[in-house]
Amino acid sequence: MTATPRKPRSSRSGRATMADVAAAAGVSAMTVSRALRRPDTVSEEVRARVDEASRRLGFVPSRVASALASARTMTVAVLIPSLTNAVFIDLLAGVQETLSPQGYQPLVGITGYGPEAEERVLRTQLAHDPDGVILSGLDHTPGTWDLLRGLTIPVIHTMDLTAEGEHSDCPVQTVGFSQFDAGYAVGAHLAARGRRRIGLIAGQLDPRTRQRCDGWRQALRDAGRHDPALELMVPDATSVALGAELLERTLATHPDTDALFLCNDDLAQGALFQCARLGIPVPERLAVAGFNDLAGAAWTVPPLTTVATPRRAIGVEAARLLIAGMTERTPKSRENPRRVDLGFRLMVRETT
Amino acid sequence: MTATPRKPRSSRSGRATMADVAAAAGVSAMTVSRALRRPDTVSEEVRARVDEASRRLGFVPSRVASALASARTMTVAVLIPSLTNAVFIDLLAGVQETLSPQGYQPLVGITGYGPEAEERVLRTQLAHDPDGVILSGLDHTPGTWDLLRGLTIPVIHTMDLTAEGEHSDCPVQTVGFSQFDAGYAVGAHLAARGRRRIGLIAGQLDPRTRQRCDGWRQALRDAGRHDPALELMVPDATSVALGAELLERTLATHPDTDALFLCNDDLAQGALFQCARLGIPVPERLAVAGFNDLAGAAWTVPPLTTVATPRRAIGVEAARLLIAGMTERTPKSRENPRRVDLGFRLMVRETT
DNA sequence: TGTACGGATGTTACCGCTAACAAACGAGGC
DNA sequence: GCCTCGTTTGTTAGCGGTAACATCCGTACA
Numbered sequence: 001m002t003a004t005p006r007k008p009r010s011s012r013s014g015r016a017t018m019a020d021v022a023a024a025a026g027v028s029a030m031t032v033s034r035a036l037r038r039p040d041t042v043s044e045e046v047r048a049r050v051d052e053a054s055r056r057l058g059f060v061p062s063r064v065a066s067a068l069a070s071a072r073t074m075t076v077a078v079l080i081p082s083l084t085n086a087v088f089i090d091l092l093a094g095v096q097e098t099l100s101p102q103g104y105q106p107l108v109g110i111t112g113y114g115p116e117a118e119e120r121v122l123r124t125q126l127a128h129d130p131d132g133v134i135l136s137g138l139d140h141t142p143g144t145w146d147l148l149r150g151l152t153i154p155v156i157h158t159m160d161l162t163a164e165g166e167h168s169d170c171p172v173q174t175v176g177f178s179q180f181d182a183g184y185a186v187g188a189h190l191a192a193r194g195r196r197r198i199g200l201i202a203g204q205l206d207p208r209t210r211q212r213c214d215g216w217r218q219a220l221r222d223a224g225r226h227d228p229a230l231e232l233m234v235p236d237a238t239s240v241a242l243g244a245e246l247l248e249r250t251l252a253t254h255p256d257t258d259a260l261f262l263c264n265d266d267l268a269q270g271a272l273f274q275c276a277r278l279g280i281p282v283p284e285r286l287a288v289a290g291f292n293d294l295a296g297a298a299w300t301v302p303p304l305t306t307v308a309t310p311r312r313a314i315g316v317e318a319a320r321l322l323i324a325g326m327t328e329r330t331p332k333s334r335e336n337p338r339r340v341d342l343g344f345r346l347m348v349r350e351t352t
Numbered sequence: 353m354t355a356t357p358r359k360p361r362s363s364r365s366g367r368a369t370m371a372d373v374a375a376a377a378g379v380s381a382m383t384v385s386r387a388l389r390r391p392d393t394v395s396e397e398v399r400a401r402v403d404e405a406s407r408r409l410g411f412v413p414s415r416v417a418s419a420l421a422s423a424r425t426m427t428v429a430v431l432i433p434s435l436t437n438a439v440f441i442d443l444l445a446g447v448q449e450t451l452s453p454q455g456y457q458p459l460v461g462i463t464g465y466g467p468e469a470e471e472r473v474l475r476t477q478l479a480h481d482p483d484g485v486i487l488s489g490l491d492h493t494p495g496t497w498d499l500l501r502g503l504t505i506p507v508i509h510t511m512d513l514t515a516e517g518e519h520s521d522c523p524v525q526t527v528g529f530s531q532f533d534a535g536y537a538v539g540a541h542l543a544a545r546g547r548r549r550i551g552l553i554a555g556q557l558d559p560r561t562r563q564r565c566d567g568w569r570q571a572l573r574d575a576g577r578h579d580p581a582l583e584l585m586v587p588d589a590t591s592v593a594l595g596a597e598l599l600e601r602t603l604a605t606h607p608d609t610d611a612l613f614l615c616n617d618d619l620a621q622g623a624l625f626q627c628a629r630l631g632i633p634v635p636e637r638l639a640v641a642g643f644n645d646l647a648g649a650a651w652t653v654p655p656l657t658t659v660a661t662p663r664r665a666i667g668v669e670a671a672r673l674l675i676a677g678m679t680e681r682t683p684k685s686r687e688n689p690r691r692v693d694l695g696f697r698l699m700v701r702e703t704t
Numbered sequence: 705t706g707t708a709c710g711g712a713t714g715t716t717a718c719c720g721c722t723a724a725c726a727a728a729c730g731a732g733g734c
Numbered sequence: 735g736c737c738t739c740g741t742t743t744g745t746t747a748g749c750g751g752t753a754a755c756a757t758c759c760g761t762a763c764a
Binding site: 013058061089090093096100105107123129152240274276295298299 | 364365366410412413414415416417419420423425435436441442444445448449452455457458459460462475476477478479480481502504591592593596618621622625626628629647648650651652653
């Protein structure tokens with residue numbers, strides 16, 4: 001009906017655009033862009049006019065348009081195996097709390113512990129053009145390594161450390177701790193407590209869990225007390241229920257077990273519950289050690305000996321390194337791989 | 353040096369663009385777009401050529417450019433109070449697992465239980481132009497309600513239900529369960545067990561927790577056994593440690609307490625541990641009930657009576673509704689608010 | 705008084721993709 | 735044989751910003 005209907009505010013979504021603000025403030029769009037992003041580059045008077053117009057129109061700059069024009073999306077792909085494992089939630093929390101204040105938006109991807117799924121998820125994440133990538137672990141498919149090699153954005157690998165000479169064809173930055181050493185520490189601790197029949201219970205057999213087991217095994221060998229028969233490794237996801245069940249199985253087949261390393265605290269808690277139920281005195285008859293120092297480990301009955309891992313700190317540090325890499329003018333980080341070891345702490349409490 | 357250097361692959365990031373694929377396949381860019389998004393609209397021969405060229409160049413369409421051109425970002429803003437509360441992680445997991453297969457990418461925002469922070473986070477999320485929004489709870493600032501009212505994309509509120517007549521000025525879709533009824537169920541259960549001095553311990557006093565408490569209170573009033581002195585409500589985040597501490601405080605001031613409702617399972621677990629430590633027999637001397645049926649609740653000693661809440665299902669259903677809203681041609685959902693009650697289950701185990 | 709200079713603003717040309725419309729083409733109907 | 739129609743493909747014109755360069759202006763200096 002109306003001829004050439006005037007549109008006071010453009011944009012399909014009905015939102016005001018930069019052009020609207022520019023018109024309202026009587027300046028060019030470019031000046032609006034400058035006034036909002038680098039206020040020191042425009043005159044005070046213009047800045048005031050732009051701010052006022054912008055506020056009045058409720059202007060929110062479109063990050064999508066900005067991303068296309070500037071080739072920076074202000075997003076970061078964060079790939080973790082699972083949302084139900086507290087370890088990775090803590091990692092994510094550390095990442096999130098570090099990225100957010102800098103204006104970066106994490107894009108969370110779940111890989112379900114599978115390198116193939118990881119590659120798939122990474123591919124879809126990359127379509128969003130993130131400015132950086134944070135991965136969990138170092139066990140990627142060849143396809144993933146290819147993808148990573150081709151990237152021009154910084155990538156950080158977490159929860160694990162580069163071994164010497166590894167991945168020499170593709171410089172990697174890692175932030176984590178030595179899963180092997182941590183496992184070794186537990187094994188050595190149990191041996192030092194004078195235990196002779198030291199068993200192992202592990203679930204969710206990802207490479208990090210295996211490394212912990214390897215460390216534990218080495219410690220027992222060094223102590224001359226390793227018995228492969230006392231190892232019980234199952235692929236199932238760890239849980240309190242599984243811990244309870246596997247404890248029973250272990251005691252049924254090897255009643256003389258006098259110490260047990262459970263590769264995750266939820267398993268250990270389940271084992272402790274089951275001990276209480278069966279009337280097995282801990283630590284007198286059976287010493288129990290867990291891993292990760294999850295919430296509540298200090299409050300079990302008796303308080304659980306475990307290894308405190310710096311999951312949140314790893315997230316924070318990974319995000320920091322990433323921000324550094326995304327911010328610096330010349331991406332030198334690719335030639336300058338780093339390996340940040342955040343360590344771990346053996347928390348000796350009363351179950352051992 | 354070279355005159356007009358040919359660029360075999362364009363794009364600042366070094367990635368192949370649609371134009372590159374088009375050139376390689378000998379068709380126009382538009383045809384490439386069609387061949388990839390709606391294969392049935394191009395001839396079989398062209399489709400094959402495009403697929404081949406696309407694969408050969410390792411083409412990944414830029415979602416940013418696509419988003420700008422089509423006004424669909426394929427992202428969904430998901431706001432939750434905290435990453436360290438398992439309840440919201442489960443919600444998030446449900447959302448994630450439902451959105452992902454449909455090609456949607458969740459943008460996770462953390463509000464820290466504060467409506468003001470929520471408004472801030474929502475604002476920054478909206479700059480990313482999500483195609484939909486999922487919020488936790490219904491207690492938003494007036495500013496947030498204004499924002500929501502102005503949106504043309506679907507919005508789902510979770511973990512709570514709309515009360516009759518509420519928000520009549522702004523139709524809302526909610527997916528959740530009645531926190532009040534759930535709290536009532538616990539109160540009624542404890543009363544039915546013949547307990548006379550029934551106490552309450554609550555932390556993290558967000559509106560949902562308060563509603564649970566209200567329900568519990570009503571149940572006790574209906575049973576004629578409500579004593580406000582037995583309510584212990586603190587603002588701190590819930591944790592196993594806090595549960596242990598508050599249990600001691602309660603017993604110190606009111607040694608005659610014979611039943612206790614702890615508003616979250618971690619508090620309840622802490623209380624159970626502390627009971628074990630103090631030698632207080634559960635349930636003989638003290639009945640204990642938790643809330644949420646978190647992992648491990650069925651394995652405590654004795655197994656914890658609690659309320660199973662459909663957190664993951666809420667996430668799944670919210671995401672489903674959202675997808676429906678984002679997909680339908682005419683966004684009728686705004687006039688057609690829904691209220692999906694997913695219920696809860698009282699899990700009577702051995703602590704009561 | 706002419707000129708070089710630095711800061712403030714505007715202009716132009718995209719970023720990589722897609723909606724909408726236009727054109728080209730072959731098939732079938734009369 | 736001409737016309738209409740449906741299918742396949744191409745063309746044009748943006749989406750809403752920003753980089754890079756151009757222009758304008760007042761000022762300090764010779």
